Structure formats: C-alpha cells, structure tokens
Amino acid sequence: MPLLTTGKAAEEAGVGRETLRFYEREGLIEKPIRGNSGYRQYPPETIARVRFIRRAKELGFTLNEIRDLLALSDPPNAECAQFRAHAKSKIEEIRSKIGKLRKVERALSSLVDTCERSGTPQKCPILDALED
Amino acid sequence: MPLLTTGKAAEEAGVGRETLRFYEREGLIEKPIRGNSGYRQYPPETIARVRFIRRAKELGFTLNEIRDLLALSDPPNAECAQFRAHAKSKIEEIRSKIGKLRKVERALSSLVDTCERSGTPQKCPILDALED
DNA sequence: CTACACCCTGTAGTATACTACAAGGTCAAG
DNA sequence: CTTGACCTTGTAGTATACTACAGGGTGTAG
Numbered sequence: 392m393p394l395l396t397t398g399k400a401a402e403e404a405g406v407g408r409e410t411l412r413f414y415e416r417e418g419l420i421e422k423p424i425r426g427n428s429g430y431r432q433y434p435p436e437t438i439a440r441v442r443f444i445r446r447a448k449e450l451g452f453t454l455n456e457i458r459d460l461l462a463l464s465d466p467p468n469a470e471c472a473q474f475r476a477h478a479k480s481k482i483e484e485i486r487s488k489i490g491k492l493r494k495v496e497r498a499l500s501s502l503v504d505t506c507e508r509s510g511t512p513q514k515c516p517i518l519d520a521l522e523d
Numbered sequence: 524m525p526l527l528t529t530g531k532a533a534e535e536a537g538v539g540r541e542t543l544r545f546y547e548r549e550g551l552i553e554k555p556i557r558g559n560s561g562y563r564q565y566p567p568e569t570i571a572r573v574r575f576i577r578r579a580k581e582l583g584f585t586l587n588e589i590r591d592l593l594a595l596s597d598p599p600n601a602e603c604a605q606f607r608a609h610a611k612s613k614i615e616e617i618r619s620k621i622g623k624l625r626k627v628e629r630a631l632s633s634l635v636d637t638c639e640r641s642g643t644p645q646k647c648p649i650l651d652a653l654e655d
Numbered sequence: 656c657t658a659c660a661c662c663c664t665g666t667a668g669t670a671t672a673c674t675a676c677a678a679g680g681t682c683a684a685g
Numbered sequence: 686c687t688t689g690a691c692c693t694t695g696t697a698g699t700a701t702a703c704t705a706c707a708g709g710g711t712g713t714a715g
Contacts, residue, residue, distance in 0.1 A: 396661075396662070397661085397662065397663095398660095398661065398662080406703095407703080407704070408662090408704095409703070409704055409705075410702085410703065410704085412664095413702075413703060413704090417702090428662075428663090428710080428711050428712075429662075429663060429710085429711085430661085430662055430663080430711080430712095431662085431663090439650050439651075439654075440650060442653070442654070443649070443650045443652070443653050446623060446653035447627070447653060448583075448702090449583060449620070449623075450583050450620055450623055450624055450627070451580075451581060451582050451583020451584070452583075453701075453702090454701075454702070455701090460627070460649065461649070461650075463631065463634060463649060464630075464634065464649035464650060475635050478631050478634055478635045479635060481631055482628055482631045482632060482635070485624050485627055485628045485631070486628060488581070488582055488624055489621050489624045489625060489628070491578060491581075491582055492582055492617050492620055492621045492624070493621060495579070495582070495592070495617055496614055496617045496618060496621070498596075499595065499610050499613055499614045499617070500614060502595065502596065502610055503607050503610045503611060503614070517575070517592065517593070517595060517596035518571050518572060518575045518593075518596060519571075520575070521574070521575050521578035521579060522571075522574065528691075528692070529691085529692070529693095530690095530691065530692080538673095539673080539674070540674095540692090541673070541674055541675075542672085542673065542674085544694095545672075545673060545674090549672090560680080560681055560682080560692075560693090561680080561681085561692080561693060561694095562681080562682095562691085562692055562693080563692085563693090580672090585671075585672090586671075586672070587671095
C-alpha cells in the first residue's frame with residue numbers, strides 16, 4: 392500500500408492533517424493525486440519530505456529556508472555553478488550553527504562539572520557561549 | 524558609561540527598542556532601573572543577555588527554551604542534583620541538534636561533490652539526512 | 656441501508672515573537 | 686526657550702506556522 396490518505400499520511404509523517412494541506416498550499420510538498428472520491432493519495436516520498444521539514448524546523452530553519460534546502464535536492468537544478476554557490480553558502484550557515492551549538496554545549500558541560508566538583512553550581516559563562 | 528537608554532541598548536544588542544520592552548514584559552531580562560525622568564537605564568549584563576537570546580533563537584530555541592537555558596546560569600540554583608539533571612538533558616538535546624545539522628551538512632557537501640565531478644547535480648539524499 | 660469514521664473546501668482562530676503607532680513627557684543644542 | 690530627537694505607556698497590528706471549525710460528501714461494516 393504505497394498511497395496513503397490524509398489521516399494516515401499525517402500520522403506517518405508526525406504532523407496534523409491540516410498541516411499537510413497547509414504545506415500543499417505553501418508549495419512545500421507536491422499536490423497529491425486524488426482518487427475518484429476526491430480524496431488525496433500521498434506517495435511515500437511526500438511523507439519523507441514532510442518528516443524532513445519537521446526535523447529541519449527543530450533545527451531552527453524557517454519554512455522558507457527549508458523550501459530553499461529542498462529546492463537544492465529537487466531536479467531540475469538549472470545551473471551547476473549557481474547551485475554550488477547556493478549549496479556552499481548553506482553549508483557555511485550550517486557549520487556556523489554547529490559551532491555555536493557546541494559553544495552552548497561546552498558552557499553547559501562546564502557548569503555541570505563545576506557543580507559536580509563543588510557541590511553547588513556557580514554562576515557561569517552560558518551568556519559568553521554565543522558572543523561574537 | 525555603563526548604563527544605556529533604550530535606543531542605545533537596543534542598538535548594542537542588535538534588536539529593536541520594542542523588543543527590549545517585550546523581553547522585559549516576558550521576564551526574559553530584568554526590569555532596568557529608571558532615571559528620575561522615568562527613562563530605562565540598561566546595564567551591560569542585560570545587553571549581553573539579549574545578545575545571547577538573539578543568537579539562541581537563530582539556533583532554533585524558542586523563547587521558553589531560552590528562558591530555561593538562562594535559568595541554568597542564574598543564581599540561585601537551588602538543588603545541585605536537580606540542576607545537573609536539567610543541564611544534562613539540555614546538553615543531550617543540543618548534541619542531538621548538532622548531529623542532525625552535521626547530517627544535513629554532509630548531504631549538502633555530497634551534492635556539491637557530485638556536481639563538481641559530473642558537471643550537473645544529481646538528485647541526492649538531503650531528505651535522508653534527517654531520518655530517524 | 657444506516658451508522659460512523661473519514662475525507663473535502665473555505666474560512667477563522669491561535670501561539671509565538673515581535674513591530675508599529677498614538678498621545679504625551681524629557682532633554683540637549685542653538 | 687523652542688525645536689527635535691529621544692523616551693514613556695498602552696494598545697493594536699503583522700508574519701509565521703499552524704489548528705480548529707462549519708457544512709457537506711464518501712466509504713465501509715454490520
């Protein structure tokens with residue numbers, strides 16, 4: 392059973408029914424084919440795409456940024472040079488995000504360390520973690 | 524000049540004037556002291572705090588999550604054991620975020636690679652990057 | 656062939672995080 | 686001592702991303 396109705400597809404993708412319609416309106420997923428009743432029939436690729444959207448959102452990407460990200464993997468990819476430039480700037484953005492998260496992680500770890508050694512947490516450089 | 528008025532403080536922190544008032548209402552920053560005119564006077568610590576909030580938001584944390592993160596560094600930190608548990612779960616969350624971002628980064632890099640070798644980009648596993 | 660769960664459309668409402676405005680007070684320069 | 690940039694409050698509006706109806710059609714189990 393490769394094709395799913397809205398309810399099943401939403402459950403599989405981990406979002407609400409209305410979210411699928413919303414993403415369709417927003418052009419984030421393809422309009423699914425319809426049965427003769429007019430019911431939407433979602434292919435597994437769309438489910439995978441929605442799952443990706445959900446996770447990317449948790450990583451701090453907006454729907455517009457996710458649209459860009461998805462466009463990078465969607466054929467046809469017009470100009471290769473243009474594509475590379477776009478992809479590379481996205482990669483840079485992601486690396487910077489990773490670097491910043493690592494700083495927050497280190498700050499929290501050092502807080503836990505201090506706390507484990509001294510028995511009480513000290514005031515600590517979480518705020519410094521994300522300075523320029 | 525350690526104390527700044529709303530306009531200057533907002534500029535320093537990289538947010539709008541109204542955002543400072545908003546964060547104050549939301550309890551994300553302390554109510555600043557007031558001059559005899561009633562003007563707010565922000566200390567540098569508040570500016571640092573707002574900068575942190577701004578960056579953390581870019582990393583996909585909501586204001587409520589940021590409130591939690593900031594609470595971890597604010598004295599008094601009540602129970603050490605409780606504090607450690609809280610901090611450690613935040614660290615885990617951040618590590619998972621980093622792992623996922625790395626997967627997206629790798630997927631994009633492989634796309635760029637393929638494109639550089641073949642001259643045209645192929646369809647590629649960006650979608651697979653964030654699977655469970 | 657009647658329930659009842661599910662689907663359709665369109666529209667309206669919500670939560671989050673600002674952002675803009677109106678109506679007025681303050682302060683420093685010329 | 687006026688002008689203009691800045692500040693105050695409260696309230697209202699916006700963008701993003703859903704979320705919840707209302708009013709109606711569909712499909713299958715008993």
